Each structure stands twice: as structure tokens, then as C-alpha cells.
Amino acid sequence: MTAFGRHEGTAIEELGREAIEAALTQSGLPLSEIDIIFCGHSLQGITAGQRVVSRVGSSGAPIINVENACASGSTAFAQAVMAVRGGMARAALAVGFEKMDRGPIAAAKRLDTGAAERPKGGPPVMPAMFAEVFKEHSLKYGTTVRQMAMVSAKNHGYAALNPKAHHRDEIGVEEVLNSRMIAEPLTLLMCCPTSTGAAAAVVTGADLARAGSKEPIEVAASVLQSERASAAGALHFVTEINTRAAKLAYSEAGIGPDRLDVVELHDCFAIAEICHYENLGLCERGEGGKFIEAGLSRIGGKTAVSTSGGLLAKGHPLGATGVAQVAEIVEQLRGESDRRQVPGAKIGLSHCQGFGGAVTVHIFSKTRTKGASAA
Amino acid sequence: MTAFGRHEGTAIEELGREAIEAALTQSGLPLSEIDIIFCGHSLQGITAGQRVVSRVGSSGAPIINVENACASGSTAFAQAVMAVRGGMARAALAVGFEKMDRGPIAAAKRLDTGAAERPKGGPPVMPAMFAEVFKEHSLKYGTTVRQMAMVSAKNHGYAALNPKAHHRDEIGVEEVLNSRMIAEPLTLLMCCPTSTGAAAAVVTGADLARAGSKEPIEVAASVLQSERASAAGALHFVTEINTRAAKLAYSEAGIGPDRLDVVELHDCFAIAEICHYENLGLCERGEGGKFIEAGLSRIGGKTAVSTSGGLLAKGHPLGATGVAQVAEIVEQLRGESDRRQVPGAKIGLSHCQGFGGAVTVHIFSKTRTKGASAA
Numbered sequence: 001m002t003a004f005g006r007h008e009g010t011a012i013e014e015l016g017r018e019a020i021e022a023a024l025t026q027s028g029l030p031l032s033e034i035d036i037i038f039c040g041h042s043l044q045g046i047t048a049g050q051r052v053v054s055r056v057g058s059s060g061a062p063i064i065n066v067e068n069a070c071a072s073g074s075t076a077f078a079q080a081v082m083a084v085r086g087g088m089a090r091a092a093l094a095v096g097f098e099k100m101d102r103g104p105i106a107a108a109k110r111l112d113t114g115a116a117e118r119p120k121g122g123p124p125v126m127p128a129m130f131a132e133v134f135k136e137h138s139l140k141y142g143t144t145v146r147q148m149a150m151v152s153a154k155n156h157g158y159a160a161l162n163p164k165a166h167h168r169d170e171i172g173v174e175e176v177l178n179s180r181m182i183a184e185p186l187t188l189l190m191c192c193p194t195s196t197g198a199a200a201a202v203v204t205g206a207d208l209a210r211a212g213s214k215e216p217i218e219v220a221a222s223v224l225q226s227e228r229a230s231a232a233g234a235l236h237f238v239t240e241i242n243t244r245a246a247k248l249a250y251s252e253a254g255i256g257p258d259r260l261d262v263v264e265l266h267d268c269f270a271i272a273e274i275c276h277y278e279n280l281g282l283c284e285r286g287e288g289g290k291f292i293e294a295g296l297s298r299i300g301g302k303t304a305v306s307t308s309g310g311l312l313a314k315g316h317p318l319g320a321t322g323v324a325q326v327a328e329i330v331e332q333l334r335g336e337s338d339r340r341q342v343p344g345a346k347i348g349l350s351h352c353q354g355f356g357g358a359v360t361v362h363i364f365s366k367t368r369t370k371g372a373s374a375a
Numbered sequence: 376m377t378a379f380g381r382h383e384g385t386a387i388e389e390l391g392r393e394a395i396e397a398a399l400t401q402s403g404l405p406l407s408e409i410d411i412i413f414c415g416h417s418l419q420g421i422t423a424g425q426r427v428v429s430r431v432g433s434s435g436a437p438i439i440n441v442e443n444a445c446a447s448g449s450t451a452f453a454q455a456v457m458a459v460r461g462g463m464a465r466a467a468l469a470v471g472f473e474k475m476d477r478g479p480i481a482a483a484k485r486l487d488t489g490a491a492e493r494p495k496g497g498p499p500v501m502p503a504m505f506a507e508v509f510k511e512h513s514l515k516y517g518t519t520v521r522q523m524a525m526v527s528a529k530n531h532g533y534a535a536l537n538p539k540a541h542h543r544d545e546i547g548v549e550e551v552l553n554s555r556m557i558a559e560p561l562t563l564l565m566c567c568p569t570s571t572g573a574a575a576a577v578v579t580g581a582d583l584a585r586a587g588s589k590e591p592i593e594v595a596a597s598v599l600q601s602e603r604a605s606a607a608g609a610l611h612f613v614t615e616i617n618t619r620a621a622k623l624a625y626s627e628a629g630i631g632p633d634r635l636d637v638v639e640l641h642d643c644f645a646i647a648e649i650c651h652y653e654n655l656g657l658c659e660r661g662e663g664g665k666f667i668e669a670g671l672s673r674i675g676g677k678t679a680v681s682t683s684g685g686l687l688a689k690g691h692p693l694g695a696t697g698v699a700q701v702a703e704i705v706e707q708l709r710g711e712s713d714r715r716q717v718p719g720a721k722i723g724l725s726h727c728q729g730f731g732g733a734v735t736v737h738i739f740s741k742t743r744t745k746g747a748s749a750a
Contacts, residue, residue: 042421046417046418047442047444047729047730047731047732050601050602050603050731050732050733051731053601054603060600060616060619061600061601062453062599062600063443063601063733064441064733065441066441066442067422067441067442068439068440069422075439078437079439082457082461082463083461085463086457086458086461087461088457088460224437225435225437226425226428226435226436226437226438227425227433228425228426244435356425357422358422358425358437358439
């Protein structure tokens, strides 16, 4: 992945090129050996994937632009896995990228609700939705605003150790609580920033993967599920589809949540991370608030979560996020994560939720379990 | 496919629903039996596929929005074929749809050139590019403006027989020549209209396909190639990648161009159809103008081309086009095309070129040659 940040004045094609070249170098494969290319992005216009890939070269290989809102990058990765598993490609490239403006405007403008950025002077659409999620969760399980702030503080702490993160300041719980109110009770530092950046991954069969310059990491499960929000409420939507996708992934990998060493999940808002602890089975239903409070999602706890800094602090360039999560997990399993390394990490999971809706769950393993590998 | 046209006041979700329900009915499969869904569109915003599919129901099955400019629909179809061939899905659904405004604005606005609709008061971007293609082709091979007009007259004639076509008036060669000048020497009637519409196709293995209410048609080849325009000029770009994609498709199907009974090709402008006669091997290089003039691309000629009315007259809702081409070929091979039926049609081909760029070629057969089928 490239560094995430504002990148004002840098073209997305240039960031995409940087990510692709790094992935190809690690895989040991030139572009000419890539049989199919999936490009995930949401706001970059028609055939943006072709614009990006052409900066590296042209092989004629199929390029498919895929979009699934905040899960666009992970959908591209899932498609690359599908192409290799199905034998339609020996090597597939997944690229995710996004150039975003400041503030919620660019994304909200194109959300399918047709809602304006700040309907009738109220809060922006997505923070307002997650404020609802918090209220329902709090009412049902006693989750607190301070527990949300602890999530943000943890993730900002890890981002401070990640040279590629968008926001690299250590931030304390009080500072999170005292930051500007966005959608009661969500403060600014409980919301992910809009960011710009790119990431890429090469997926191949096991034999080809061993030719790379870096240790290949196995894809033990790849799940994509789609569903639109229902009338059953915001918390139901954030719960149901994610829980189902996680179960499918654990079943596919033959690996349960207790065996996970490191997890990148879709912490677009601090309450989302708390919900996803539960949805991914890292703790029991309703125990997410206690899970962060007890330090169980920290390095050295039960399961290290968002060691990259997560969407909250590493940043969230929509299409790049899902592939950047793969980069973090792969680096953790290779033992390359420096001061935020999870000691002895062997199994990892990445999870994205694109509103609109699509959920992806991928499980990665340091040891051989299946055929497809990400390098 | 739905009727193509302006459809003012009708939501794209409603048109998409109509197309999906028709495809499911023909396939004999309910939505719950579809393992994966690919939605092709270019201008419909974030997770438009989920919006459309939710009108039919929700099964949780993966939905992937794919975009490849004017080849978005055919890319969705190619992905559905890939999923079934690779054994990742027993049944896949490809949906293409687009709601477009009048005039070239909506598309040009988001083209990657950054060019305005009418740069410096000149002609619109795409017609100007194809005017260049004509000039090069004419200089090299003696192709005439009248031959282009013959293409438009032929396709409008077939559209008059197609109840689902956008423009259903019989139009003569003189009328084409005398219509408003868009980009010298291309007149209005040598350019495809912007249209609104939707189309859907179900792809399954052979066994499942036989359960449908209609005769299944085999997918004998599915090719997608990507390449950006080069400095070698407009004609080179329209020639090279299309010729290569067609050769790959013929090789995959083990079927040469001489065996084709019916072809839907990317006649976005009249000169494009002439070039694609050559690129697809329906005639020798440089003979495209003579091919139309001799009536060889008419029903009863050598190979019937654009019997639906083509992009020029049936219309061109970007994402819908590639799937609608499949609908036309499938209906022709089933003998359901009424007054525009190609007698005894057994083998057909569909071809799209998305500028930006992506080219797809699909070959279909009435008789069994391979595993995947479109119903």
C-alpha cells in the first residue's frame, strides 16, 4: 500500500502505479504474467482502472472495474481469489484506490439514499446512522461513549506506529471525547477521515507464489455477501449480514475466531469496531464494549484488532481500504510490522462492510491450508 | 431486455427488475438459486446493482458492480461466465442497466480525457474520434460516407421490426446523409443515441440450463481484453484490440467467422460497424465498405449484422448494451426474432468495445460445444 493521506496534487494514477509495482515486485511476477486485473474504486469515474494500470504497462489482460462502496477494494480482492481458485487465471492482481475530497460531501453526494450531505441542517448521513447504531447497542447492552473513545484511542495509538497511516498522532480517550461533535454522541475522532491512497495484491496458486521475493501468505477463506439495509433498524443491519459472512468464512477456512491472531475490521466509526468484535465472534454478543475496556483487542490481549490504525486513523480511501487491510494482515503474518507487530502472528482476518451493501471476510494463514495465495 | 428508449419518469430500479424477472422466468430458477450477481453500469452511482436487485428480492448472494464504459454489461456477462466455468457458482446472473440524459453530456462529463462535451466549440469527443477513424479508413481503403449511411439505414430498418428498439422509423440512405452534421462527416443518424434500458441473462452449467422454460443456448467463447488508446491513432485503436479479442474467441470456440449466422457488434457510430466487419473477420481487411454496399451484412447476405437495430437504432444505454446483445443473439438462435429472424441461425457472436478500454467477444451456439449456458 501507499501511504494514506491527503495527497493533494498527486494523481490517483500515480498512487495506483506505486502500489501495483510494489505488489508485483513482492510477487516476483511482471505485469505480463498477470492474467486478470480487478480494480476497486467508487468515485474515480469511468474506466479508472485502465488509467491506473496503464501507468505500469499494457499487456491486454482483462481489466475489470468493480464497485461495492466501502467494500470495493475487498470485492476486487475476492474476485481475484475467485479467478485463481476457478482456474481462470494463474495470477490475478487486485488493486484498490481512491482520491477523496475533505469532508463527507463527495461520498454522500453519490449515496443511494439521495440524501444531501447534511439533510435539513442535521448531521451527515453516515455518522447519523452510526449514532443510531450506538444508541441501540447502548440501550440493549449498556455500551458507553467512553468505550467508543477507547477504540479510537487504541487505533490512533497503532497508527502512530504505522508510517503509512493518515493520522499519526497518539490521541487519548479524553481528547476523543472532547473533539468536535459530529452526530450526537459521535465526536470527530470517533469517525474515520476521508483519505486518498492505493493498495495492490497479487493472488496466485501456491506453486507460483513461491517464486516471489517475499513469503507467500495463504488465502484460507474468501466470502462476499450482499444485502441492503432492512426496516429492522441500523443495528440489525450492522449485525446480521456481518455475522453471517463471518460464519461462512470460518466454515470455509476450518478455522474458528479463537485461532485469530490479528484482525483488520471495518471500523468506519468507533461503534462499528465494537459491533464487529461481536459479529466476528471475537467475543460474545453484547460484550463488545467490555472487550475493548478489558484491553482484549490490543496487541498482547486476546485478538489484536486494527493494528494498522484501522479506518479510524490509518484512513479510509474507499476503494483502497479493502486491499490495504490485506497488506496489513500479510505483513503481520510475515512478521514485518515493526513496532506494532503481533508476536508470532500466524492467522489473520480482514473484514469490510460497504453500505449499499456488501460484506467481505477473508481469512489468511501463514501455514498451508488451501490453494490460493496473496503475495 | 426491456424496451430501450427515454423512459422519462421510470426509475432504473424498475427497469432492472423487469429485466431480471424475465431472465429468471426463462431460466426456471428463482433468485434464491442464483449464487452470484454481476451488475454492469457506468453512470448509476454507488451500489446501484444492490438497489436494482433488491427490487426482486434479497438472498444474500454476492452482488458485484462492474464497470468498463460501454462494455460494462458485456463485462458483467463475462464475469458470470467465469464464475460458472470456474465452478464458483452453479448459476450466475448478469444484469446491465443505464439511465441516460439526452445528448452527449452525461457520458462525456465522466470520460477520462477530462475533455468537455464540446471542447472549444468543436464537435463532441466521441463523434470527433470516430470522424478521425472514418478519415483514416477512407484514406487507406476508399471507404465512403455513403457506405456509412448504408449501415445506419440497414440498422434503422431492422430496428423498425424490433418492438424493443429506441428508434423505430425506417430511414433511407439520403435521410441519413441529410441529417444534422455532428462531427464532419458524421451526421446525427450515423451516431448512436443515448438511451435508457436494462437487460439480464442467467448463466448456468448445461444440466441446470435444461430446467428452464426456454431452450438454453451455449456460450462457446467468452473473451475480455483491455487496452488504452495508444499514440498510434484512432483507427489503430479501433482495429488492434478488437481483432485480437476476436481471434482469441474463435480459437476458444473452435469456430471461425465463416460459421457465424448472426452478429451483434459495437456499432456506436456507423464507421465502427464497417471497421468491426473487418476486425471480426467477416470480410478481409479494408473490405468493410464493400461488405455493406454488397448487402453481405443483411439478413440473407453472408452474415446478418445488428439485426436488433444495433446501438445506432435499438439504442445504447451503456451498461445495458452488452447484455441486450446477448438477448438478441439468444432469441435469434431460438428462432424467436419474428420479422427480423435470420433463417436457421445456429451460431452467433456479440462484441462490445468500451472506450477507456475493454473489448469483449462472446460466441454462442445452438448446439452443445461447452459447459456454460445462457438462458
